[in-house]
Amino acid sequence: MRARTAVVCSVADQGVAALTNILVLVVAARLSTVADFARFSAVYLVFTVLLGVSGAYTGQPLVLRRGASDETRGACRSAFGFTLLVSAVIGGLLVVVCALLPGETARALTMLGIVLPVVLAQDTARYAFATLHAQHLALAADTLRLACVLGALAGQPHGAPAARLVVVWGLSALPALLLSVTALHRRTAGTPVLLKPLFRKGHLGRRFVVEFGVGNATSQLSVLGLGTVGSPLLVGALRGATTLFGPLNVLFTSATGFGPPLIGRLTTERLRVRATAALAAVLALTAAGWATVLALLPGSVGRHLLGDTWPTAAALLPATGSQYAAMAVGTCGLLALRLLDPRTTLSIQVVFSLAAVAFLTGGYLLGGVMGAAWGLCLGSVCKAVATWTRVARLARRGEPGLAPFSATAAGSGP
Known part of the structure; x- marks a missing residue:
């Protein structure tokens, strides 16, 4: 597949996957009572965390591999088998524990345990197709999944319990999983499954799981903590402002999770760093442009999107837009480090996630909600500077390319 086609398919696939997640919640909200939707949302949050951990442990190390060797194809086959095995074990434990607990939420979690191997294995197949430079297959499978899940949920009666919605949502991914299994088997046939x-x-997945936990949990918990001991307005305002930048999160996820196979096609380390820097500029300009569009929205449109939260969230748009522009640069810096030496990203993630909490807290103490927003922006700026400083140092030292690290990432090293 040509590089341009692969990029288009990869971004489109990320868009389809994100749209599926959004529409699942929208349809579930329309079908459920307030209580049942709260239960469904809680279960879906558990799934989202497990999905992130699975992608960090299995998917992200996989996409660092280069080439179409038997070793790479075997790694894709092994990653898929590993996900099926581990998700079946975790799902089984979830079923056993939750089956003993009372309540509708426990029942919904039991259903999540049943369908967990289906939904997690389907996600791992997306990483495998990206590694094999077959992004069009991931797009086809995710498009099929979108059609099946919307059709299955739309056929449920109003007031359906959360447990029923969870099992319908999970089993609706079976056609996409079967398509992925068939396509993946054809491309990896004859290679061994090494778990x-x-x-x-x-x-390397262990490092990436820690990065996922630190990067995603620290800032969220700090915002919730300040909202608890300070002003609840802080939580709503910051969450409202960041919700408006949801499309950019799709692009960032696409860059870090599925960018390595595309940029890794370039022949030299210098070209890969330049391509990553160019991507950083494009994403930063996109973030600035999106912030400008949001700032120009009429108040009536903003209130339709966020209700009474809109005025406060709108006031935070300059700070949040600047933060996302800095996040674009930092995200691409981390992508460059993954290509140069993936072992260098953990320390940056830990240090600057904690720094972001400090800036958030200090900003809130100095300037309330607005200060907190600019504190988060400052944390993102510092992280971006640190990542690209490390990239420049590694590039000047002429560190080895991707291949030695990709072997360790897949666990085939000594």
């Missing part, structure tokens, strides 16, 4: 390397101590 042991994925359990080894040096597997």
Whole structure:
């Protein structure tokens, strides 16, 4: 597949996957009572966390591999088998524990345990197709999944309990999973399934899981903490402002999760760094442009989107837009580091996630909600500067390219 076609298919696939997640919640909200939707949302949040952990442990190390060798194809086959095995074990434990607990939420979690291997294996197949430079297959499978899940949920009666919606949502991914299994088998036939390397101590997925936990949990918990001890307005305002930038999160996820196979096609380290820098500029300009569009929205449109939260969220748009522009640069810096030496990203994630919490807290103490927003922006700016400083150092030292690290990432190293 040509690089341009692969880029288009990869971005489109991320858009379809994000749209599926959004529409699932929208349809579930329309079908459920307030209480049942709260239960469904809680279960879906658990799934989102498990999905992030699975992608960090299995998918992100996989896409760091280069080439179409038997070793790479075997790694894709092994990653898929590993996900099926581990998700079945976790899902089984979830079923056993929650089956003993009372309440509708426990029943819904039990259903999540049943369908967990289906939904997580389908996601791992997307990483495998990206690694094999077959992004069009991931797009086809996710488009099929979108059609099936909307059709299945739309056929449910109003007032359906959360447990029923969860099992319908999960099983509706079976056609897409079967398509993925068939396509993946054809491209990896004859290669062995090696699960042991994925359990080894040096597997990069362990680092990436820690990064996922630190990067996603720290800032969210700090916002909730300040909202608890300070002003609840802080939580609503910041969440409202960041919700408006949801489309950019899709682009950032696409860059970090599925960018390595595309940029890794370039022949030299210098070209890969330049391509990543160009991507950073494009994403930063996109963030600035999106912030401008949001700032120009009429108040009536804004209130239709966020209700009474709109005036406060709108006041935060300059700070949040600047934060997302800095996040674009930092995200691409982390992508460049993943290509140069993926072991260098963990320390940056930990240090600057904690720094962001400090800036958030200090900003709130100095300037309330507006200060907190600019504090988050400052944290993103510092992280971006640190990542690209590290990129420049590695590039000047002439560190080895991707291949030695990709072997360890997949767990095949010593």
